[in-house]
Amino acid sequence: MTDTPPDRREVLRLAAASLALAAAGCDSGPDEFGHPLHGAAEGGGEAASFATVLELGGLGRGVLVRRRGGHAIKLEGNPDHPASLGATDVFAEAAVLSLHDPARSRRVREGGRPRPPAALDAALASVRAELLPRGGAGLLLVTGPIASPTTARLIRAVLQDFPAARWQQHDPLADDAGLEGATRAFGQPVATLPDFALARCVLALGADPLGPGPAQLRLARDWSHARAEGRDRGDLPVLMVAEATPTLTGARADRRLAMREVEPFTRAIATALRVPGLADTGTHPEAAPVAKALLRAGEAAVVLAGPSQPVAVQALAHAINATLGSTVMRHVEPPFARPGPMGDSALAAALAAGAVTHLLVLGVNPAGTAPALRGTMAQRPFSLHLGAHVDETAHLCRWHAPLAHELEGWGDTRAFDGTAAIRQPATTPLVPEARGLDDVLAALLGLAERGEALVRATWQASWGEAGFEPRWRAALEAGVVEGTESPALRPALRADWDPGPPAPPPSGLLAIFAPDPHLLDGRFAENAWLQELPRPLTKTAWGNAVLVAPADAAALGLTAGDEVLVELAGRSLKAPVLPLPAQPSGCVTLPLGGGREAGGEVGTARGFDAALLRDPASPWAAGPVTLRRTGQRAAIIATQTGMPADPPPVLAPGESIPPRAPGPSLYPGWTYEGQAWGMAIDLDSCIGCNACAIACQAENNTPVVGPQEVARGREMHWLRIDLHQAEDHTIFQPVPCMHCEKAPCEVVCPVNATVHDDQGLNLMVYPRCIGTRTCSNNCPYKVRRFNWFDYARSEGGLALRNPDVPVRPRGVIEKCTYCQHRIATARTQARLEGRPVRDGEVETACQRACPTQAITFGDVNDPASAVSRAKEEGRNYALLGELDTRPRTTYLARIAPGDTGSAG
Incomplete structure (x- = not known):
């Protein structure tokens, strides 16, 4: 973690893509980027949205791209795509900033020096000519996980032309143990697809299904719907979690079991459930009530094991589901082109197996995410890195080429359930020399086709020529390829299945490695929005810390911010510590994703690099680890340092x-002849994923302020998520402006800059504001932000800013407006069509992003509206209601779990 935070000018420079982006509203761009119309264009103008797909962990989530003047300015979830269902996660929302990142690689380079793109094409032609006579011996392709039908087709063609070549997929966060565990249980690798909508009891063993991942949006939606149905019938489904590292799923659990090791607990449950073929492996104090809950739910129960769990736990989870006859768990073939190990150890073996003379690293950064592999990657006769940035791997390779952003190019991919989608350009290409992964493979194959032609060829071979064009356009417009979901498999538990012998208990303090909730393994470290977004469970930003149990911290004499020397297996690094109540004793969590050496101005040296301590052979847990005080302090930047009042x-x-x-009130009353807007937020559905907060930032041109200003409490997010932690539950509470009916801010403004409008909105008239901040001082919710610096007019701005929202100058108060511009658009459209605004026609950015549909917005003057119905629920209450500010935003209270040990 950097000891000296950057000054204001550096922050303005490194966050330029987020700051001065208003040009999107006037820039010209091409009329069409493929086949755009997912929604009809308004007034004969450009398309309302483009349907395309973004990948996370190699799997797709469907999005709709809103653009202005040819530039993508905002992403929404595609409601027709099974992995998004209209919602977004933080990575999808932040993709538009990555697209406009000024630190993106823009030139082809050889030996670090710019070269013309034709030089790389000639080099690839020479590689082909050199390798063909020897069958590709010495060629190693390294890619990320590949679920793209087109990329898979091209790689198969490469391996056919070069039969001695090898291909290795690489993902430091891959679930290698999950594939092996399925093979032990069923004799074949399978992908697991839990249907939470059917679940009555869920047990997560180190798994985080509600946390970041390619299936998060679907799983969170299904979980929230199952919980809503359970509330209606008075029988809530039960979520139980056993974990060493605090997760979003654990925070939302009805019963959370914090434990250093999950395997003994899992074996005890399997024994209690009489899983066939398993010897009695003892008991565990927590196993009996959990097993009882699973038994009561029967076939409506499901057990999930996370990728951090050993093979034995993975196999045991499959065996328990088979014993319960779970109908909640569906199995399909893995969606990847070649299922197999993808972790660091698999790549290390591939690099060590035979002489590698030609190394092509396409779309991944193993030298950055797996530092242990750096020595084996360097010094190859020919090496090429294709990436979005000149990162750690680029520095080790002879050649580097800029990778086209997903919003700029053609491609295809599959979702977690196998559903295919075609990716199409949805914005003006910003890097002329950038190329896609498929383009590099085509060049290696000596093909002339690029981009769209490669993707079309894949689907022409699948569909045939008859009727191809209508089917192609339909797939582009819908954002999905109909009928491509993977068929269900029905694997049976092997009669001779064996989870293997119990692992010996580790000695000493155990180190647990976990992906950062926003940066993952560091692949998103260059994104300023994600760096500044507070982590859900620690509220830290712009860095990381070693998470320790309070009891362990006390025993070691450590307090928050103390710097320690972390030593593991002869490797060491320095990092601050952060005691966290949810962290179990006997282990520490080392978050991945920080401390990048070549992460650009945004991502370099933010926090510490836990990957330096990670052993490819034991990537998730290792020990013993020691923490020694250095006597120094290291700043931990956090946006919430205590419990809300x-x-x-x-x-x-x-x-x-x-x-x-x-x-009674001294404030004047208001009469609303038309709409009166209001919001209800269901705390029983909110999972704290932060999608709403970053969607608000993307929609409303909220600037990044940098670590120094966040440390001073000057973050600019219009929507914060308060974290309330009690002994037996955790609650996430989104807090935007309350739009109070009796607003304390309005009566104290000396220039009448904060006003009440005729639809109940509490608005800011920015030209009037003189920055006295009396309104902020008088706001009991502390949701008004003061713009300390002239972020909007800083240097280096790019075309991303949403032109529908005014750019605020320095020295004014700003806050949530209920997305007033969206209300105005809907009202204008309704007036043109001679009708009233329909319920649900206006969706705020936070509401649209929410995967659990926890946010409801609409007209409270309409008793039949969804928001009015929500406010009539018995769970509805006002935050700080005793102040009688009569907020338009109210909350639906969390429902406490019943007896999870007996009710099931």
Whole structure:
């Protein structure tokens, strides 16, 4: 972690893509980038949105791209895509910033020096000519996980032309143990697809299905729907989690079991459930009630094992599901082109197996995410890195070429359930020399086709020529290829299945490696939005810390911010510590993704690089690890350092909050002839994923302020998510402007800059504001942000800014507006069509992004509207309601779990 934070000018420079982006509203661009119309163009103008697909971990999530003047300015989830269902995650929302990142690689380079693109094409032609006579011996292709039908087709063609060549997929976060565990249980690798909508009892063993991942949006939506149905019938589904590292799923669990090792607990459950073919492996104090809950749910129960768990736990999870006869768990063939090990150890073996004379690293950065591999990657006669940045791997390779952003090029991919989607350009290409992975493979094959022609060839071979064009256009416009979901498999538990012998208990303090919630393994470290977005469970930003249990911290004499020397197997690094109540004793969590050496101005040296301690042979847990105080302090930047003053209520099933009668007020009353907008946020559905917060930032041109200003409490996010942690539950509470009916901010403004409009919105008239901040001082919710510096007019701006939202100058207060510009657009369209605004026609950015549909917005003057119905629920309450500010944003209280040990 850097000891000296950057000054204001450096922040303005490194965050330029987020700061001065207003040109999108006037820039010209091409009329068409493929086949754009997912929605009809308004007024004969450009397309309302383009349907395309973004990958995470090699698997697709469908998005709709809104553009202005040829530039992508905002992404929404594609409601027709099974992996997004209209929602977005933080990575999809931040993709538009990565597209406009000024630090993107822009030139082909050889030996670090710029070269014309034709020089690389000639080099690839020479490689082909050299390798053909010897069958490709010495060629190693390294890619990320490949689920793209077109990329898979081209790689197969490469391996056919060069039969002695090798191909290795690489992902430091891959679930290698999961594939091997399935093989032990079923005799074949399978992908698991839990259907949470059908689940009555879920047990997650070190798994984080509600956390970051390519299936998060679908799983979170299904979980929230199952919980809503359970509330209606008075029988909530049960979520139980056993884990060593705190996760979003663990935070939302009805029963969370913090434990250093999950395997003994899993074996005890399997024994209690009488899993066939398993010897009695003892008991565990927590196993009996959990097994009882699973038994009561029967076929509606499901057990999930996370990628950090050993092979034995993976196999045991499959065996338990088979014993329960779980109908919640569906199995399909893995969606990747070649299922197999993809972790660091697999790549290390590939690099060591035979002489590698020609190394092509396409779209991944193993030298950055797996430092242990750097020595084996260097000094090759020919090496090429294709990447979005001149990163750690680029520095080790002779050649480097800029990688086209997913929003700029053609391609295809599959979702976690196998559903295919075609990726099409949805924005003006910003890097003329950039090329796609498929383009590099085509050049290696000596093909003339590029881009769209390569993808079309794949689907022409699949569909045939008859009727191809209508089917092609339909797939582009819908954002999915109909009928491509993977068929279900029905694997049976092998009669001779064996999870293997129990692992010996580790000695000493155990180190647990975990992906950062926003940076993962560091692949998103260059994105300023994701760096500044507070992590859900620690509220840290612009860095990381070693997470330790409070008891262990006390025993070692450590407090938050103390710097320690972390030593493991002869390797060491320095890092600050952060005691976290949810961290179990006996182990520490080392978050990955920090401390990048070549992460650009945004990502370099932010935090510490836990990957330096990671052994490819034991990537998730290792020990013993020691922590030694250095006597120094290291800054931990956090946006919430204590517990919020007003904890949300937690209700028993069927309980209601007593209504609060409004008291007399000196403030004037308001009469609304038309709409009166309001919002309800369901805390029983919110999972704290931060999608709403970053969607608000993307929609409303909220600037990045940098680590120094965040450390001073000057973050600019219009929507924060308060974290309330009690002994038996955790609650995430999104807090935007409340749009109070009796707003304390309005009466104290000396220039009438904060005003109430005729639809109940509390608005800011920016030209009037003189920055006295009296409104902020008088706001009990602390949701008004003061713009300390002239972020909007800093140097280096690019065309990303949403032109529908005004750019705020320095020295004014800004805050949530309920996406007033979206309201105005819907009102104008309704007026043109001679009708009232329909319920649900206006969706705020936060509401649209939410995967669990926890946010409801609409007209509270309409008693039939969804928001009015939500506010009539017995769980509805106002934050700080005793102040009688009568906020338009209210909350639906969390429902406490029942007896998870017996109710199931």
